[in-house]
Amino acid sequence: MSINLTNDTLQLVGVFQAQAHGHPEGAMVQMTCYMAEYTGEISAASEIEEITWLNYSDKDKISEVDKLIFDFLKEKDLLS
Template structure:
């Protein structure tokens, strides 16, 4: 099991997504926790590292837990994505580890990872993603 934390940041029916250097698919911003980190600490650190903005800790709210086959791993390796919404301060800017930042709609579902596809479906069903 790969344990990851992700930020769901939606605007005008689209979701913020990133494509890391050397990757062909988009992933929701976030990543793996470091030893001893809470979900909130992981979210704050990962978003700062990837998008150079500061998550507002008091605004962090749970948005669901999703699981799927992990991209690029042998069959049976599952990624568990614990998702949160949160407000932020600063200007969204791709860090050196991010090749591209995009606002994706449901029509872009084929461009994202397996677990992100499940999240896209959930957001579409709840009317948050167009």
């Protein structure tokens, strides 16, 4: 099943940039992150094989840009 975002709850969290995982030095990745309320169920579909929920203690499992996002969310008390 897919999800439907509640448009009037959409909020920009931030834009984060870091070294791209597994790519030559200097190859950067940029992620623009939003938060929103939604209905439906998040599930794997198309090219996404698996959905896994991660906590701050899982930082050793994520890319550099994700670490920036996790640190930001933790600082704002939005991630446990």
